[in-house]
Amino acid sequence: MTESLTEPDHPTSAPPACAPDSRAVAARFAALSHPARIEILKHLSASSSCCCREVVEHLDLAQSTVSQHLKILVEAGLVRFEPDRQRSRYEVDRAALADVSASVAALVISCCSGR
Helix, strand or coil, rough: CCCCCCCCCCCCCCCCCCCCCHHHHHHHHCCCCCCHHHHHHHHCCCCCCCCHHHHHHHHCCHHHHHHHHHHHHHHHCEEEEECCCCCCEEEEHHHHHHHHHHHHHHHHHHHHHCC
16 A cells, blocks of 8 residues: 555645755655666766666666666756767766755755754
8 A cells, every 4th residue: 555645635746835846855865765776877877878788787687677867867957978889878867966965965964954
């Protein structure tokens, strides 16, 4: 059974107290919530860019699984996608990851500052 954070009268709307930047941060956190996606980011970070096949070989996951994880990371803005002839290339968006880091730091400071 899953719980919804939406109000019963507005099943598709976000909670009223949720600012747009909070939704964006939450979407990026959600993209980071799977161990395979963390491993994909680590692998991509170790090189300038990789194709899906290289990630598949590194992680020993099915190509379709890696593709789905890469799609989630791209949609969250954490990974950039570049078509390159027959093999698309993926690379970490380091500025986006720095933003995630800053968001976590700000959250920790605000939660731990005694307010």
